[in-house]
Amino acid sequence: MRYNESIQLLQSNGRAGASIVKYRYEKIKKTMLMIIREAGVISFEELSTRTLKRLTPFDGNNQWYMEAIVIDLEARGQLECPLLNGQLFVRFAK
Secondary structure (H helix, E strand, O other), rough: OOOOEEEEEEOOOEEEEEEEHHHHHHHHHHHHHHHHHOOOOEHHHHHHHHHHHOOOOOOOOOOHHHHHHHHHHHHOOOEEEEEOOEEEEEEEOO
């Protein structure tokens, strides 16, 4: 994979979102999916905390990248993000 190769993110409405470096996308995605697999269902806040602890810092806003990737994976049908008791949770799509 080339380090300057990009991936087009999707938004929840199916439209194209931002474009980010594919290497960064894959690294964050892999980490998040591993944490979700371990937890089953996890609050977005806890997912963020655990993911950021496992990632090495890189330029840019890691929190923004995480949010954008969760939205992308939800738009692609891989994740579900239900709102329970006013808190956003993340789980694999059924």
